[in-house]
Amino acid sequence: GAGVSQSPSNKVTEKGKDVELRCDPISGHTALYWYRQSLGQGLEFLIYFQGNSAPDKSGLPSDRFSAERTGGSVSTLTIQRTQQEDSAVYLCASSFGGTKNTGELFFGEGSRLTVL
């Protein structure tokens, strides 16, 4: 596609429910990132996928958070047993990797999650 696509754009859920957020990166980009943007807290790194390498999960805040990337393209971020503090905008970004790396990340418009 023309840009990074994320869905849903808005999600309201009840505390304790599971949610899945989807990211469709730019075609040809081998690197994919998830960030979380909370009010007043900037952007927090969550997880990074590069090609077929094991993902860098060092930013996931708890074991309730997981992400996978199927076929080196679409990624799903799953939050289990959501808590109110999970409310944030979840941003996905993609970029070229390897020798095509320009250092620039292309961001989607984000999925706004509200946990009641």
Add this chain to the structure above:
Amino acid sequence: AQSVSQHNHHVILSEAASLELGCNYSYGGTVNLFWYVQYPGQHLQLLLKYFSGDPLVKGIKGFEAEFIKSKFSFNLRKPSVQWSDTAEYFCAVSNNNAGNMLTFGGGTRLMVKP
């Protein structure tokens, strides 16, 4: 681990005023430096970046940033702001040991009064 500090959380300026947003990072090795901008209701987009070479980098819309290695700084500047520059600005750093993974500062909200 690398970290990024943006000292100004909120900045209010009148049109035509000059702008300088501070950014300091901590990492002892070679870094790549970025400024991203998020206009109201839009996604994050790259404003400018520094990898190597001339430490004064020019970006889009008249913005520039200067890398001062001795100060671990990468401040963003614009000589004369416009109302359309109202946005949130994020400084970010990556290093070759962490691939493309960017560490962002907390952001600076700029409001330009017409």
